[in-house]
Amino acid sequence: MPSVNLKFSSRQKSLPIPNDIIELKIDSLSFNGGRGVGRYGGIVVFVHATAPGETVRARVLTRKARFWTAEVIEILQPSPWRRTPPCPVANQCGGCCWQHVEYSEQVIQKRKILSASLRGLRKQGGEWEDLPFQPAPNEFHYRNRIQLQNRNGQFGFFTKRSHDLVTVDECWIADPQINSQLSNLKPQTAPKIEIAVNSQDGGFSQVNAAQNTVLKSLVLARIKGNPEWVLDLYAGSGNFTGPLAEKLKSAIAAIELSAAAVQRGRRQIQNVTWHAGDVAEVLQQLEPSKGAGLVLLDPPRLGCTVKVLEQLVRHAPKQIIYVSCNPTTFARDAEHLVRSGRYLVESVQGLDMFPQTEHVELVASLCAAT
Numbered sequence: 001m002p003s004v005n006l007k008f009s010s011r012q013k014s015l016p017i018p019n020d021i022i023e024l025k026i027d028s029l030s031f032n033g034g035r036g037v038g039r040y041g042g043i044v045v046f047v048h049a050t051a052p053g054e055t056v057r058a059r060v061l062t063r064k065a066r067f068w069t070a071e072v073i074e075i076l077q078p079s080p081w082r083r084t085p086p087c088p089v090a091n092q093c094g095g096c097c098w099q100h101v102e103y104s105e106q107v108i109q110k111r112k113i114l115s116a117s118l119r120g121l122r123k124q125g126g127e128w129e130d131l132p133f134q135p136a137p138n139e140f141h142y143r144n145r146i147q148l149q150n151r152n153g154q155f156g157f158f159t160k161r162s163h164d165l166v167t168v169d170e171c172w173i174a175d176p177q178i179n180s181q182l183s184n185l186k187p188q189t190a191p192k193i194e195i196a197v198n199s200q201d202g203g204f205s206q207v208n209a210a211q212n213t214v215l216k217s218l219v220l221a222r223i224k225g226n227p228e229w230v231l232d233l234y235a236g237s238g239n240f241t242g243p244l245a246e247k248l249k250s251a252i253a254a255i256e257l258s259a260a261a262v263q264r265g266r267r268q269i270q271n272v273t274w275h276a277g278d279v280a281e282v283l284q285q286l287e288p289s290k291g292a293g294l295v296l297l298d299p300p301r302l303g304c305t306v307k308v309l310e311q312l313v314r315h316a317p318k319q320i321i322y323v324s325c326n327p328t329t330f331a332r333d334a335e336h337l338v339r340s341g342r343y344l345v346e347s348v349q350g351l352d353m354f355p356q357t358e359h360v361e362l363v364a365s366l367c368a369a370t
Protein backbone atom coordinates (compact mmCIF):
# COMPACT_ATOMS: atom_id res chain seq x y z
CA MET A 1 0.00 0.00 0.00
CA PRO A 2 1.63 3.32 -1.02
CA SER A 3 2.13 5.78 1.84
CA VAL A 4 -0.11 8.85 1.98
CA ASN A 5 1.56 12.19 2.48
CA LEU A 6 -0.61 14.01 5.04
CA LYS A 7 -0.38 17.78 5.28
CA PHE A 8 -2.08 19.41 8.25
CA SER A 9 -2.81 23.01 9.06
CA SER A 10 -0.65 24.64 11.73
CA ARG A 11 -3.59 24.53 14.17
CA GLN A 12 -3.85 20.73 13.83
CA LYS A 13 -1.34 19.17 16.20
CA SER A 14 -1.93 15.49 15.44
CA LEU A 15 -3.88 13.21 13.14
CA PRO A 16 -7.61 13.32 14.04
CA ILE A 17 -9.02 10.10 15.48
CA PRO A 18 -12.65 8.88 15.46
CA ASN A 19 -14.94 11.34 17.29
CA ASP A 20 -12.60 14.28 16.67
CA ILE A 21 -14.24 17.26 14.97
CA ILE A 22 -12.73 18.52 11.71
CA GLU A 23 -13.57 21.37 9.33
CA LEU A 24 -13.49 20.77 5.59
CA LYS A 25 -14.84 21.92 2.25
CA ILE A 26 -16.98 19.51 0.19
CA ASP A 27 -15.87 19.44 -3.45
CA SER A 28 -18.08 16.83 -5.09
CA LEU A 29 -20.56 13.96 -4.61
CA SER A 30 -19.53 10.32 -4.77
CA PHE A 31 -20.87 7.31 -6.65
CA ASN A 32 -20.58 4.91 -3.73
CA GLY A 33 -23.28 5.89 -1.26
CA GLY A 34 -23.80 9.38 -2.73
CA ARG A 35 -21.78 11.05 0.03
CA GLY A 36 -20.12 14.44 -0.17
CA VAL A 37 -16.37 14.23 -0.80
CA GLY A 38 -13.84 16.63 0.69
CA ARG A 39 -10.18 16.53 1.69
CA TYR A 40 -8.58 16.99 5.06
CA GLY A 41 -4.81 17.29 5.14
CA GLY A 42 -4.78 15.73 1.68
CA ILE A 43 -6.83 12.66 2.59
CA VAL A 44 -10.27 11.99 1.09
CA VAL A 45 -13.17 12.27 3.57
CA PHE A 46 -16.70 11.06 2.77
CA VAL A 47 -19.46 12.97 4.57
CA HIS A 48 -23.14 11.98 4.24
CA ALA A 49 -25.83 14.61 3.56
CA THR A 50 -23.48 17.35 2.38
CA ALA A 51 -23.46 19.27 -0.91
CA PRO A 52 -20.72 20.46 -3.27
CA GLY A 53 -19.18 23.82 -2.43
CA GLU A 54 -20.07 23.89 1.24
CA THR A 55 -17.86 24.09 4.31
CA VAL A 56 -18.82 21.87 7.21
CA ARG A 57 -17.79 20.79 10.70
CA ALA A 58 -17.87 17.02 10.86
CA ARG A 59 -17.15 14.26 13.37
CA VAL A 60 -14.70 11.62 12.19
CA LEU A 61 -16.36 8.19 12.19
CA THR A 62 -13.80 5.83 10.64
CA ARG A 63 -10.23 6.11 9.41
CA LYS A 64 -8.92 3.82 6.68
CA ALA A 65 -5.54 4.12 5.01
CA ARG A 66 -6.87 5.90 1.91
CA PHE A 67 -10.05 7.63 3.14
CA TRP A 68 -12.01 8.58 6.20
CA THR A 69 -15.73 8.84 6.84
CA ALA A 70 -17.33 11.57 8.92
CA GLU A 71 -20.79 12.81 9.89
CA VAL A 72 -21.81 16.39 9.50
CA ILE A 73 -22.27 18.37 12.74
CA GLU A 74 -22.74 21.88 11.38
CA ILE A 75 -22.90 23.52 7.97
CA LEU A 76 -20.65 26.56 8.27
CA GLN A 77 -21.09 27.85 4.71
CA PRO A 78 -23.97 26.23 2.79
CA SER A 79 -23.64 25.12 -0.81
CA PRO A 80 -25.25 27.42 -3.41
CA TRP A 81 -27.09 24.25 -4.57
CA ARG A 82 -28.39 23.20 -1.13
CA ARG A 83 -32.18 23.14 -0.83
CA THR A 84 -34.76 21.99 1.72
CA PRO A 85 -35.76 18.49 0.58
CA PRO A 86 -39.44 18.46 -0.43
CA CYS A 87 -39.94 15.07 1.24
CA PRO A 88 -40.33 15.50 5.03
CA VAL A 89 -38.44 12.24 5.76
CA ALA A 90 -35.69 12.67 3.14
CA ASN A 91 -33.02 13.13 5.82
CA GLN A 92 -33.87 9.83 7.54
CA CYS A 93 -35.06 7.61 4.69
CA GLY A 94 -32.41 5.54 2.89
CA GLY A 95 -34.15 5.89 -0.49
CA CYS A 96 -32.92 9.32 -1.63
CA CYS A 97 -29.45 10.60 -0.76
CA TRP A 98 -29.42 13.79 -2.89
CA GLN A 99 -32.80 15.46 -2.30
CA HIS A 100 -31.01 18.29 -0.47
CA VAL A 101 -29.15 19.18 -3.71
CA GLU A 102 -30.74 21.13 -6.60
CA TYR A 103 -31.47 18.79 -9.53
CA SER A 104 -29.33 20.78 -12.01
CA GLU A 105 -26.33 20.21 -9.71
CA GLN A 106 -27.18 16.50 -9.29
CA VAL A 107 -26.87 16.16 -13.08
CA ILE A 108 -23.52 17.99 -13.10
CA GLN A 109 -22.23 15.67 -10.36
CA LYS A 110 -23.42 12.57 -12.24
CA ARG A 111 -21.63 13.73 -15.37
CA LYS A 112 -18.45 14.22 -13.29
CA ILE A 113 -18.80 10.74 -11.80
CA LEU A 114 -19.13 9.28 -15.29
CA SER A 115 -16.21 11.30 -16.59
CA ALA A 116 -13.99 10.18 -13.67
CA SER A 117 -14.89 6.52 -14.31
CA LEU A 118 -13.77 6.82 -17.94
CA ARG A 119 -10.43 8.47 -17.08
CA GLY A 120 -8.36 5.36 -17.78
CA LEU A 121 -10.32 4.29 -20.87
CA ARG A 122 -9.05 5.14 -24.34
CA LYS A 123 -11.54 6.83 -26.67
CA GLN A 124 -11.35 6.46 -30.41
CA GLY A 125 -9.68 9.58 -31.74
CA GLY A 126 -9.90 11.84 -28.72
CA GLU A 127 -10.56 12.61 -25.08
CA TRP A 128 -13.65 12.29 -22.92
CA GLU A 129 -14.50 15.97 -23.07
CA ASP A 130 -18.02 17.36 -23.04
CA LEU A 131 -19.65 14.02 -22.29
CA PRO A 132 -23.31 14.23 -23.28
CA PHE A 133 -25.60 13.65 -20.31
CA GLN A 134 -29.38 13.45 -20.53
CA PRO A 135 -31.26 14.62 -17.39
CA ALA A 136 -34.48 12.79 -16.48
CA PRO A 137 -37.74 14.28 -17.77
CA ASN A 138 -39.14 14.33 -14.19
CA GLU A 139 -37.03 14.71 -11.08
CA PHE A 140 -39.89 13.52 -8.82
CA HIS A 141 -42.69 10.92 -9.01
CA TYR A 142 -40.90 8.90 -11.70
CA ARG A 143 -40.84 5.41 -10.13
CA ASN A 144 -43.50 3.02 -11.39
CA ARG A 145 -42.63 0.45 -8.70
CA ILE A 146 -41.52 0.62 -5.06
CA GLN A 147 -40.70 -1.95 -2.41
CA LEU A 148 -41.83 -1.33 1.17
CA GLN A 149 -40.61 -3.03 4.34
CA ASN A 150 -43.34 -4.42 6.58
CA ARG A 151 -42.69 -4.22 10.33
CA ASN A 152 -45.69 -5.60 12.24
CA GLY A 153 -48.16 -3.99 9.87
CA GLN A 154 -46.25 -0.70 9.60
CA PHE A 155 -44.96 0.01 6.09
CA GLY A 156 -41.97 2.11 5.12
CA PHE A 157 -38.35 2.23 4.01
CA PHE A 158 -35.15 1.43 5.88
CA THR A 159 -33.39 4.44 7.33
CA LYS A 160 -30.00 5.48 5.95
CA ARG A 161 -27.31 3.04 7.12
CA SER A 162 -29.61 0.92 9.35
CA HIS A 163 -32.61 -1.37 9.23
CA ASP A 164 -34.82 0.90 11.36
CA LEU A 165 -38.10 1.73 9.66
CA VAL A 166 -39.19 5.16 8.38
CA THR A 167 -42.94 4.96 7.85
CA VAL A 168 -44.25 6.91 4.86
CA ASP A 169 -47.66 7.93 3.58
CA GLU A 170 -46.19 9.49 0.45
CA CYS A 171 -42.99 8.82 -1.48
CA TRP A 172 -41.72 11.79 -3.51
CA ILE A 173 -40.07 9.68 -6.19
CA ALA A 174 -43.03 7.28 -6.63
CA ASP A 175 -45.76 7.61 -9.24
CA PRO A 176 -48.93 9.32 -7.86
CA GLN A 177 -50.88 6.08 -8.54
CA ILE A 178 -48.59 4.30 -6.07
CA ASN A 179 -48.93 7.06 -3.50
CA SER A 180 -52.71 6.85 -3.68
CA GLN A 181 -52.44 3.25 -2.42
CA LEU A 182 -50.02 3.95 0.44
CA SER A 183 -52.60 5.11 2.98
CA ASN A 184 -54.89 2.10 2.32
CA LEU A 185 -52.51 -0.82 2.73
CA LYS A 186 -54.08 -3.90 4.29
CA PRO A 187 -52.26 -5.82 7.05
CA GLN A 188 -49.96 -8.46 5.55
CA THR A 189 -47.49 -11.02 6.81
CA ALA A 190 -44.80 -10.78 4.09
CA PRO A 191 -41.67 -8.93 5.30
CA LYS A 192 -41.63 -6.83 2.09
CA ILE A 193 -44.33 -5.75 -0.30
CA GLU A 194 -44.12 -4.30 -3.79
CA ILE A 195 -46.51 -1.72 -5.19
CA ALA A 196 -46.39 -1.16 -8.92
CA VAL A 197 -48.33 0.84 -11.47
CA ASN A 198 -48.47 -2.13 -13.83
CA SER A 199 -47.65 -5.17 -11.79
CA GLN A 200 -46.05 -8.08 -13.66
CA ASP A 201 -45.03 -11.51 -12.41
CA GLY A 202 -41.60 -10.68 -10.95
CA GLY A 203 -38.22 -10.22 -12.73
CA PHE A 204 -36.43 -7.05 -13.88
CA SER A 205 -38.19 -4.10 -15.45
CA GLN A 206 -37.12 -0.47 -15.86
CA VAL A 207 -38.72 1.64 -13.10
CA ASN A 208 -38.53 5.04 -14.79
CA ALA A 209 -40.89 4.65 -17.76
CA ALA A 210 -40.41 8.17 -19.18
CA GLN A 211 -36.61 7.97 -19.13
CA ASN A 212 -36.75 4.37 -20.39
CA THR A 213 -38.39 5.72 -23.57
CA VAL A 214 -35.41 8.09 -23.94
CA LEU A 215 -32.98 5.23 -23.23
CA LYS A 216 -34.52 3.07 -25.98
CA SER A 217 -34.31 5.90 -28.50
CA LEU A 218 -30.65 6.54 -27.56
CA VAL A 219 -29.90 2.85 -28.15
CA LEU A 220 -31.69 2.76 -31.52
CA ALA A 221 -30.02 6.00 -32.66
CA ARG A 222 -26.58 4.43 -32.15
CA ILE A 223 -27.12 1.47 -34.50
CA LYS A 224 -24.90 1.77 -37.56
CA GLY A 225 -26.09 0.52 -40.93
CA ASN A 226 -28.19 -2.62 -41.23
CA PRO A 227 -26.69 -5.42 -39.13
CA GLU A 228 -27.30 -8.89 -40.56
CA TRP A 229 -27.66 -10.40 -37.12
CA VAL A 230 -28.34 -9.05 -33.62
CA LEU A 231 -27.75 -10.56 -30.18
CA ASP A 232 -29.59 -8.88 -27.30
CA LEU A 233 -27.80 -10.03 -24.13
CA TYR A 234 -29.30 -9.74 -20.63
CA ALA A 235 -32.54 -9.08 -22.48
CA GLY A 236 -35.04 -9.21 -19.59
CA SER A 237 -38.46 -9.57 -21.15
CA GLY A 238 -37.45 -7.65 -24.26
CA ASN A 239 -37.28 -3.96 -23.31
CA PHE A 240 -34.81 -3.44 -26.18
CA THR A 241 -35.60 -6.60 -28.15
CA GLY A 242 -39.06 -5.29 -29.13
CA PRO A 243 -37.82 -1.95 -30.56
CA LEU A 244 -34.92 -3.77 -32.28
CA ALA A 245 -37.33 -6.22 -33.93
CA GLU A 246 -39.53 -3.31 -35.07
CA LYS A 247 -36.65 -1.30 -36.50
CA LEU A 248 -34.42 -3.97 -38.08
CA LYS A 249 -34.88 -6.77 -40.59
CA SER A 250 -31.96 -8.68 -38.98
CA ALA A 251 -32.05 -12.16 -37.46
CA ILE A 252 -32.45 -11.36 -33.76
CA ALA A 253 -31.68 -13.60 -30.79
CA ALA A 254 -32.19 -12.66 -27.13
CA ILE A 255 -30.49 -14.25 -24.12
CA GLU A 256 -31.83 -13.93 -20.58
CA LEU A 257 -31.34 -15.95 -17.38
CA SER A 258 -34.87 -15.59 -16.00
CA ALA A 259 -37.17 -18.19 -17.54
CA ALA A 260 -40.24 -16.13 -16.54
CA ALA A 261 -38.86 -13.05 -18.33
CA VAL A 262 -38.11 -15.15 -21.44
CA GLN A 263 -41.67 -16.51 -21.36
CA ARG A 264 -43.06 -12.95 -21.27
CA GLY A 265 -40.70 -11.92 -24.08
CA ARG A 266 -41.78 -14.86 -26.25
CA ARG A 267 -45.45 -13.96 -25.71
CA GLN A 268 -44.96 -10.28 -26.56
CA ILE A 269 -42.36 -10.15 -29.33
CA GLN A 270 -42.50 -12.02 -32.64
CA ASN A 271 -39.66 -13.16 -34.90
CA VAL A 272 -37.01 -13.38 -32.18
CA THR A 273 -35.14 -16.50 -31.06
CA TRP A 274 -35.14 -16.59 -27.25
CA HIS A 275 -32.57 -18.44 -25.16
CA ALA A 276 -33.26 -18.89 -21.45
CA GLY A 277 -29.88 -19.29 -19.76
CA ASP A 278 -26.59 -17.79 -18.68
CA VAL A 279 -25.14 -15.40 -21.29
CA ALA A 280 -21.62 -16.89 -21.18
CA GLU A 281 -22.89 -20.47 -21.56
CA VAL A 282 -25.38 -19.73 -24.33
CA LEU A 283 -22.80 -17.69 -26.28
CA GLN A 284 -20.33 -20.55 -25.93
CA GLN A 285 -22.87 -23.00 -27.37
CA LEU A 286 -23.88 -20.76 -30.29
CA GLU A 287 -21.84 -20.80 -33.48
CA PRO A 288 -20.82 -17.24 -34.46
CA SER A 289 -23.04 -15.95 -37.28
CA LYS A 290 -21.54 -14.73 -40.53
CA GLY A 291 -21.75 -11.14 -41.75
CA ALA A 292 -21.86 -7.80 -39.95
CA GLY A 293 -23.53 -8.19 -36.55
CA LEU A 294 -24.60 -6.10 -33.58
CA VAL A 295 -24.46 -7.09 -29.93
CA LEU A 296 -26.54 -5.09 -27.49
CA LEU A 297 -25.84 -5.83 -23.85
CA ASP A 298 -27.37 -4.53 -20.62
CA PRO A 299 -25.84 -6.50 -17.75
CA PRO A 300 -26.58 -6.09 -14.02
CA ARG A 301 -24.40 -3.69 -11.94
CA LEU A 302 -21.54 -6.19 -11.68
CA GLY A 303 -21.00 -6.00 -15.43
CA CYS A 304 -19.71 -8.93 -17.49
CA THR A 305 -17.48 -11.82 -16.53
CA VAL A 306 -14.25 -12.34 -18.46
CA LYS A 307 -15.90 -15.41 -20.01
CA VAL A 308 -18.69 -13.25 -21.47
CA LEU A 309 -16.15 -10.73 -22.83
CA GLU A 310 -14.14 -13.54 -24.43
CA GLN A 311 -17.30 -14.87 -26.05
CA LEU A 312 -18.12 -11.38 -27.37
CA VAL A 313 -14.74 -11.28 -29.08
CA ARG A 314 -15.30 -14.80 -30.48
CA HIS A 315 -18.70 -13.82 -31.96
CA ALA A 316 -16.97 -10.71 -33.40
CA PRO A 317 -19.90 -8.31 -33.93
CA LYS A 318 -19.11 -5.23 -35.98
CA GLN A 319 -20.70 -3.05 -33.30
CA ILE A 320 -21.34 -3.44 -29.57
CA ILE A 321 -23.86 -1.21 -27.81
CA TYR A 322 -23.32 -1.44 -24.07
CA VAL A 323 -26.06 -0.16 -21.70
CA SER A 324 -24.76 0.07 -18.15
CA CYS A 325 -26.03 1.13 -14.75
CA ASN A 326 -22.49 1.14 -13.34
CA PRO A 327 -19.81 3.31 -15.02
CA THR A 328 -17.04 1.56 -13.05
CA THR A 329 -17.78 -1.96 -14.30
CA PHE A 330 -18.54 -0.58 -17.78
CA ALA A 331 -15.08 1.07 -17.92
CA ARG A 332 -13.43 -2.19 -16.79
CA ASP A 333 -15.29 -4.27 -19.42
CA ALA A 334 -14.73 -1.73 -22.21
CA GLU A 335 -11.01 -1.60 -21.37
CA HIS A 336 -10.90 -5.41 -21.63
CA LEU A 337 -12.44 -5.23 -25.11
CA VAL A 338 -10.10 -2.41 -26.19
CA ARG A 339 -7.07 -4.35 -24.90
CA SER A 340 -8.14 -7.33 -27.01
CA GLY A 341 -7.20 -5.09 -29.96
CA ARG A 342 -10.56 -5.86 -31.60
CA TYR A 343 -12.70 -2.91 -30.44
CA LEU A 344 -12.57 0.87 -30.06
CA VAL A 345 -14.88 2.92 -27.85
CA GLU A 346 -16.44 5.55 -30.08
CA SER A 347 -19.06 7.18 -27.84
CA VAL A 348 -20.45 7.24 -24.33
CA GLN A 349 -23.70 8.99 -23.46
CA GLY A 350 -24.76 9.38 -19.82
CA LEU A 351 -28.33 9.61 -18.62
CA ASP A 352 -30.20 9.89 -15.36
CA MET A 353 -32.73 7.14 -14.65
CA PHE A 354 -32.84 7.80 -10.88
CA PRO A 355 -33.01 11.46 -9.82
CA GLN A 356 -32.37 12.11 -6.09
CA THR A 357 -29.96 9.15 -5.98
CA GLU A 358 -26.32 8.66 -6.96
CA HIS A 359 -27.08 6.14 -9.74
CA VAL A 360 -25.67 6.81 -13.22
CA GLU A 361 -26.76 5.06 -16.43
CA LEU A 362 -24.92 5.13 -19.76
CA VAL A 363 -25.14 3.95 -23.37
CA ALA A 364 -21.83 3.32 -25.13
CA SER A 365 -20.99 2.31 -28.65
CA LEU A 366 -17.89 0.24 -29.50
CA CYS A 367 -16.91 -0.55 -33.05
CA ALA A 368 -14.69 -3.24 -34.54
CA ALA A 369 -11.10 -2.01 -34.80
CA THR A 370 -10.56 -3.24 -38.35
Ligand SMILES: C[S@@+](CC[C@H](N)C(=O)[O-])C[C@H]1O[C@@H](n2cnc3c(N)ncnc32)[C@H](O)[C@@H]1O
Binding pocket: 204, 205, 206, 234, 235, 236, 237, 238, 239, 240, 255, 256, 257, 258, 261, 277, 278, 279, 280, 298, 299, 300, 301
Ligand atom coordinates in the same frame (compact mmCIF):
# COMPACT_ATOMS: atom_id res chain seq x y z
C1 LIG B 1 -30.14 -4.58 -16.05
S1 LIG B 1 -31.26 -5.89 -16.39
C2 LIG B 1 -31.65 -5.53 -18.06
C3 LIG B 1 -32.90 -6.15 -18.61
C4 LIG B 1 -33.42 -5.58 -19.92
N1 LIG B 1 -32.38 -5.34 -20.89
C5 LIG B 1 -34.25 -4.34 -19.70
O1 LIG B 1 -33.87 -3.24 -20.13
O2 LIG B 1 -35.34 -4.46 -19.07
C6 LIG B 1 -30.21 -7.27 -16.44
C7 LIG B 1 -30.88 -8.56 -16.82
O3 LIG B 1 -29.86 -9.55 -16.88
C8 LIG B 1 -30.37 -10.79 -16.40
N2 LIG B 1 -29.21 -11.60 -16.03
C9 LIG B 1 -28.45 -11.49 -14.92
N3 LIG B 1 -27.40 -12.36 -14.96
C10 LIG B 1 -27.50 -13.02 -16.14
C11 LIG B 1 -26.73 -14.03 -16.76
N4 LIG B 1 -25.64 -14.50 -16.18
N5 LIG B 1 -27.12 -14.47 -17.96
C12 LIG B 1 -28.24 -13.99 -18.56
N6 LIG B 1 -29.01 -13.00 -18.02
C13 LIG B 1 -28.65 -12.52 -16.82
C14 LIG B 1 -31.31 -10.38 -15.28
O4 LIG B 1 -32.27 -11.38 -15.04
C15 LIG B 1 -31.90 -9.09 -15.84
O5 LIG B 1 -33.09 -9.36 -16.56
